Amino acid sequence: xxPMQKRAWWGLILGLVIAAALVAVFVIKGDVTRFDDDPGFxxxxxxxxxxxxxxxxxxxxxxRKPNQVDxxxxxxxxxxxxxxxxxxxxxxxxxxxxxxxxxWSARAVPVVYLTIIFISSQVVNAVAQSLGxxxxxxxxxxxx
Amino acid sequence: MSISQKTAWIQLIIFAxxxxxxxxxxxxxxxxxxxxxxxxxxxxxxxxxxAFAVLVGMNTTVTLATRGRTNLSDERDRTIFRKxxxxxxxxxxxxxxxxxxxxxxxxxSRGLASIPVYFPLFIVVVGxxxxxxxxxxxxxxxxxxxxxxxxx
Numbered sequence: 001x002x003p004m005q006k007r008a009w010w011g012l013i014l015g016l017v018i019a020a021a022l023v024a025v026f027v028i029k030g031d032v033t034r035f036d037d038d039p040g041f042x043x044x045x046x047x048x049x050x051x052x053x054x055x056x057x058x059x060x061x062x063x064r065k066p067n068q069v070d071x072x073x074x075x076x077x078x079x080x081x082x083x084x085x086x087x088x089x090x091x092x093x094x095x096x097x098x099x100x101x102x103x104w105s106a107r108a109v110p111v112v113y114l115t116i117i118f119i120s121s122q123v124v125n126a127v128a129q130s131l132g133x134x135x136x137x138x139x140x141x142x143x144x
Numbered sequence: 145m146s147i148s149q150k151t152a153w154i155q156l157i158i159f160a161x162x163x164x165x166x167x168x169x170x171x172x173x174x175x176x177x178x179x180x181x182x183x184x185x186x187x188x189x190x191x192x193x194x195a196f197a198v199l200v201g202m203n204t205t206v207t208l209a210t211r212g213r214t215n216l217s218d219e220r221d222r223t224i225f226r227k228x229x230x231x232x233x234x235x236x237x238x239x240x241x242x243x244x245x246x247x248x249x250x251x252x253s254r255g256l257a258s259i260p261v262y263f264p265l266f267i268v269v270v271g272x273x274x275x276x277x278x279x280x281x282x283x284x285x286x287x288x289x290x291x292x293x294x295x296x
Binding site: 085089095118 | 226
């Protein structure tokens with residue numbers, strides 16, 4: 001397994017764990033609007049978000065040695081950016097439709113959702129990058 | 145001028161016109177809260193839907209007109225497409241994220257716990273239009289640069 005591929009697998013696992021942990025925190029707390037009033041809730045979310053982001057950056061960028069990346073890896077990373085773009089667009093569209101439908105009768109959406117959308121966009125971006133790289137290697141190994 | 149270059153120009157014109165029309169609408173009405181006025185809401189939606197429909201129409205026409213033809217794009221077109229997509233995503237994502245955070249800060253600082261239900265959709269539509277505008281703009285710039293280099 002190529003070093004980049006290995007890191008992408010670790011990135012994917014990390015991203016999914018962070019996403020699951022964030023969802024679990026929001027489910028356990030029960031009400032998203034408590035995010036504004038409960039500092040403990042906020043600090044847990046911030047710790048997961050920033051911690052996850054730093055580990056992802058270290059995994060995909062800083063720990064990469066220049067001689068570990070060849071032309072093939074670069075091509076796969078470029079293609080992975082397409083997966084990232086599509087995932088981000090789909091995520092934003094899903095969020096906007098879901099919020100509009102869920103809060104249509106109230107005519108107002110809790111402002112905390114803007115922060116949640118921002119955090120989720122970064123988690124989705126990290127997961128999609130890893131997934132795009134894994135798919136790229138998988139396609140290449142199948143002769144694509 | 146290749147087909148990709150022509151479509152980049154058309155895409156740029158469509159979304160530049162849309163953004164200028166939005167800006168004019170907001171300036172005339174004195175607000176960006178388009179949902180507060182039924183007439184303004186309809187104009188905003190018609191403008192947005194019209195621009196995206198013209199883009200879909202153009203891409204469908206190009207696909208049908210070039211069906212069966214090969215070698216329509218070369219390595220240069222593919223490189224430009226990769227670069228303009230990256231620029232477009234970076235710029236539009238930054239603007240969308242910035243708009244979301246600025247909106248959150250603006251509302252929270254006024255002691256408001258909620259935003260109008262139209263806001264998330266509004267931000268996404270603006271982000272989408274900006275993505276396509278920047279993609280067209282960067283493609284046009286890169287094609288012009290390549291043409292100049294080729295000319296030299």
